[in-house]
Amino acid sequence: MKNAAAARPVNLVLITWLTYLMFMMFAMTTDAVGVIIPQIIKDYGLSMTQAGAFHYATMAGIALAGLGLGFLADRMGRKWTIILGLAMFALNAFLFALGNDFLFFTSLLFVSGLSIGVFKTGALALIGDISTSTQSHTRVMNRVEGFFGVGAIIGPLIVTQLLLSGASWKWLYVIAGLLCSLLILAAFTVKYPSTHQPSQETVNLKASLAMLKDPYAMAFSGLAMLYVGVETAIYVWMPTLLAGYQGPAMWLALYALSVFFVLRAAGRFLGSWMLARLSWTVVLALCSGAILICFVLALFGGQALAVYVLPLSGLFMSVIYPTLNSKGISGFKKAQHGAAGGIILFFTCISAVIAPLAMGAISDVFGQAKYGFVLATSLAALLFVALLFNLIRDPSAERLKALDVSEY
Template sequence: MQTDIGAATAMHEKNVHLIRWLTYLMFMMFAMTSDSVGEIIKEVKREFDVSNTQASLMHSLFMIGIAFSGLFLGFLADKFGRKKTIILGLALFALSCYLFLVGSSFEFILGLITLSGLAVGVFKTAALALIGDISRSTKEHTGTMNGAEAFFGVGAIIGPLIVAWMVREGVDWKLLYVLAGGLCTLLILMAWKADYPVQAPPTHGHKPVSFISSLRLLKNPYAMGFSIGAFLYVAAESAIYVWMPSYLVCDAMSVSESFACYTDGPQKMLAMYAVSVFFSLRALGRFVGIWMMQRYNWALVLMLFSLAITLCFIAGLAGGKSVALYAFPLTGVFMSVIYPTFNSKGICCFAKSEHGTVAGVILFFTAAGAAAGPFIMGLVSDAFGGDAKYGFMVATGFSVVLFLGLLYNFVFNPTEKRLREIEAVEYS
């Protein structure tokens, strides 16, 4: 009997380990495309002769797709199960990637970008809910969330490097999406073969799950508090990977002169790969965050890191491009743990049977921030002659408000009691 129990436990642990790695790889795969957008926007502007505002739709429509999907389809993971929802989302994402092979107009590409955003919203909410199913405590949940976002960071490093190589070698940047589609197909096969854990049953008195469940959460102070924080954070973060490449380039007539204003070799190299440096620092910080969030007060860490982000933005604006070249990528260190911790603590304020729905609500505000932030920056930059500096003033405003909110969270700690209650009921 003991042997059978031990074998079953070992099998369960092995399966949880596999599910965790599948989740990490899903995050890495879609980051390859989503966080390459800053590099892609530069090519889109040249290829289709569009303005900053029009080019920013490459990012904004993707995020609008995620936002719509998160709010109106987030309940699918709770209603139909994590596995079916993940496979559905991955299949839609793969389809959108492969269709890049058959269309070349700017409008068609924007349509595919929107479809891929809808797909990401479907499988990401299910993946976020799945993290709750395999976690044994709220602290472990936060650690696993940082792990997932760390692999997202790895994908965010790989994607821009691939695009930079493609541009240098004269390869069409659209092939990045085809590559992501191939990886997505492999993940579909792995997800189909995996044995997912039993989904948590609804709590007593729980109402039937539907998109109304998501709308109901818009009145919940815990869901809205973390959602607004996610909006502000992502609006500031996306400023770096969407508009930093445009801010750092010199006033030049050709691609070869883009970084001519940086006189020494290392500076030119850093300017060329600034987005990859930012993502590298963010990914490294998230791996450290797995350890950090098990040992330190998460509210204190987030408050101090948000202050550091604000100071980096101010330094990059006040000191010009030569200072921003170092200050803006450095924000990756301080941004590393903020979003996964927001996501984890926000989801952990609810029963596991609601994790897909609440993950969708937070994802809606995340995507709304990622769509609105860069779009507003593009509008402001165009209004002042196309200089990205003015857009970064907007991003600095987002970071200031985020810091003030996290300062309030640290001082008053409004979620402490709720997290203790959930820990005792859902994770004991």
């Protein structure tokens, strides 16, 4: 039986689809938080800063797992790391049905984040195994994030329908747990591609932390932090910013987050097509400039313009994170992709905690959500300047070219 299993061909199509569905499944929960927060503010009498813990807890868990456990994908192998993370996520998700306490739910969200951090780093490393070049890696990453975008559409819609029917938002997590269980069963049956096994001395927490000294890893982590700070302003605080809108686009204000996620998902599939034809440095500079314009218009035009331009920004955001993530990870050897993905994931989630927390705190101090968007617009400006520099200088070109030859 063992020999038969070893001889079983690697089903790259099935593995690719499992990866797509994993990202879709966990996005259903993480990106539905903007719809859940107004409900828990009402249920538990919380401030915006306190209610934001529903977002911060998950991101903190992902960040810790990315930094401290990212090496598991390189040491244990992609398959068992993914199965471990999915099993943790499913068991934790079902516990949401048992409680009705804010601190209990926040604790579960932290564990959920740890679980996501484990299986996501495994999946990110797997993308390198099924790619044929650094350019291919970027296109696959954009398609994967496209399915993440699909999950980000489905999650808020499920929560909205649950609330309209009088049910609790927490059943979203039970649904995600059921989907996760199916993915675990599928993952057990698939033969994953073999990867180069590095020595244990190079695949541990110490070796992962050593990447913090690598300027390449830090540069892409910094860019990811700027981008995520901008994006979280939308899916955490946009529903609050548009609350009470009275105007000709009432329906758009109601479904603004869903529209944003639809455009972001569509843009990621479009981004995969664009990156096959244009330089990634050009695409990112143009898209970051368009995002900045959207935020400036929203800031100075108030709700009347924000209701249109903030959802539209999803179309331009779509390609940025998966491309930065891909270039950051594929700038290392495949045997280090788990650790590299974990490092970038750590800084991504740190930003996903700090940025919306700061926005919520600023909004609480001044009494209106629009003041938090001043910070978001500043981050969008910094991102544009950084990616414009990247376009002009292209500092990663030599490293990516060398790894194309040695790794693919």
